[in-house]
Amino acid sequence: MIEIALLAFAVLVILLTLGVPLPYCFGAGLMVMTLVGEATMRGMMLWGFSQLTNPVLLAIPLFVFAGTIMSVSGIAGSLLNFVNVFVGRVRGGLGVVASISCAIIGAISGSGLTGVAAIGPLLIPEMEAKGYPRAYATALIANSSILGLLIPPSVTMIVYGWVTDTSILACFLATLGPGLLIMFNFSIVNLVVSRKFPLILDQKLPFDKLMREAGKRTFNALPALLMPVIILGGIYGGIMTPTEAAAVAVIYALPVGFMIYRGLTWKTLLESGKESATAVGSILIMILFSLMLSQIYVLEGIPQALVDSIFAITENKVVLLILINLFLFGIGMVVNDITAIILTAPLLLPLMSALGVTPIQFAAIMGVNTAMGGVTPPYASILYLGARIGKVKFTEVVKPAMMLILFGYIPVVVLVSVWPDLSEFLPGLFGY
Numbered sequence: 001m002i003e004i005a006l007l008a009f010a011v012l013v014i015l016l017t018l019g020v021p022l023p024y025c026f027g028a029g030l031m032v033m034t035l036v037g038e039a040t041m042r043g044m045m046l047w048g049f050s051q052l053t054n055p056v057l058l059a060i061p062l063f064v065f066a067g068t069i070m071s072v073s074g075i076a077g078s079l080l081n082f083v084n085v086f087v088g089r090v091r092g093g094l095g096v097v098a099s100i101s102c103a104i105i106g107a108i109s110g111s112g113l114t115g116v117a118a119i120g121p122l123l124i125p126e127m128e129a130k131g132y133p134r135a136y137a138t139a140l141i142a143n144s145s146i147l148g149l150l151i152p153p154s155v156t157m158i159v160y161g162w163v164t165d166t167s168i169l170a171c172f173l174a175t176l177g178p179g180l181l182i183m184f185n186f187s188i189v190n191l192v193v194s195r196k197f198p199l200i201l202d203q204k205l206p207f208d209k210l211m212r213e214a215g216k217r218t219f220n221a222l223p224a225l226l227m228p229v230i231i232l233g234g235i236y237g238g239i240m241t242p243t244e245a246a247a248v249a250v251i252y253a254l255p256v257g258f259m260i261y262r263g264l265t266w267k268t269l270l271e272s273g274k275e276s277a278t279a280v281g282s283i284l285i286m287i288l289f290s291l292m293l294s295q296i297y298v299l300e301g302i303p304q305a306l307v308d309s310i311f312a313i314t315e316n317k318v319v320l321l322i323l324i325n326l327f328l329f330g331i332g333m334v335v336n337d338i339t340a341i342i343l344t345a346p347l348l349l350p351l352m353s354a355l356g357v358t359p360i361q362f363a364a365i366m367g368v369n370t371a372m373g374g375v376t377p378p379y380a381s382i383l384y385l386g387a388r389i390g391k392v393k394f395t396e397v398v399k400p401a402m403m404l405i406l407f408g409y410i411p412v413v414v415l416v417s418v419w420p421d422l423s424e425f426l427p428g429l430f431g432y
Helices: 002-017 022-035 041-052 055-073 075-087 093-109 112-129 134-149 155-164 168-196 207-236 242-260 266-299 302-313 317-334 337-354 359-373 381-390 394-418 421-429
Strands: none
Touching: 002 022, 002 266, 022 041, 022 266, 041 266, 055 075, 055 093, 055 112, 055 155, 055 242, 055 266, 075 093, 075 112, 075 207, 075 242, 093 112, 093 134, 093 168, 093 207, 112 134, 112 381, 134 168, 134 359, 134 381, 134 394, 155 168, 155 266, 155 337, 155 359, 168 207, 168 242, 168 359, 168 394, 168 421, 207 242, 266 337, 302 337, 317 337, 317 359, 317 394, 337 359, 359 394, 359 421, 381 394, 394 421
């Protein structure tokens, strides 16, 4: 069965590289397991649809809808102005604004695409006008947008917790530390790199005028800043489940977008709903097929066979962690984060448990590796979107993006693998 599973996986990867839509790729893998293996499609279909009725999954369309509303309502712009007043006059400060703004957006929407969609059109032209190369500005915002996949609430961690039967709140907390550390790394790298750019800095204001401006922008951004406070406070305070918090995010974003920032109209609301429904529909179909394929692997005993095969090669924990990270990095390069988690988490969790890695630490390892895939070619969905929004060639964005990954992201991948406290300290404080 290992050979048949590898054949199904090979068919899946080949079709992905040929650009075949994701559901059909997983459907082809299922056909291989059904025709060559011993899997029964009827039972798998019934099981798969029963899994999709889980209330936990309702958080995904709600967070996607809330993030889409943010992109058009003016909430993102107010957050950007708020952060900019504090660091916008520092050399390289505008790049720091990009990273922090994307982190805040990620703390609201739970999606990596929302940051680049909401911040990119506002900040990329502004950064270019201030002297940043347009390709670099695009790469920085696209890379910073992956923080939305790590800083809670995160759609990918909802899926991981659901697939592995791990507390979703613990998964949220596991990726918070790595996400903030990546944001810090991007900010430092930007401050260093921006020294060679001919930047035009804003005129420094006297202290009293600066305080008045800061107070004005803070007051204007207060409704937007309350959004992550309500969502995260409700989840961590035990008041709301992640699904209930996602519903509250949508309910809160509607009056704020309509009546306070006035960027939301009935027309843009309907367009946001249509865009969200299209995205969620494709996500759920993909989840159905990938979940069925991974479940067949589990039923056929592939995970345990994989564990035995790998331990037959080496039992060195460090070597195995390096191999697993390389494997997850490679998977993230060809499929999106949700697909990678559903496909590989059930397979690798027994191996990680055998190595002494807890499901909570594994959540962080999976999160940082699959998030990095969103900006790593050939998949690189977030990087492609950033190139379209920034109106630059994809080939021009790749070099600065890889530089940010090398110095901002790879160190965190290493730390989260060898230092369990980075991902387990906060969950431990909450009793997980």
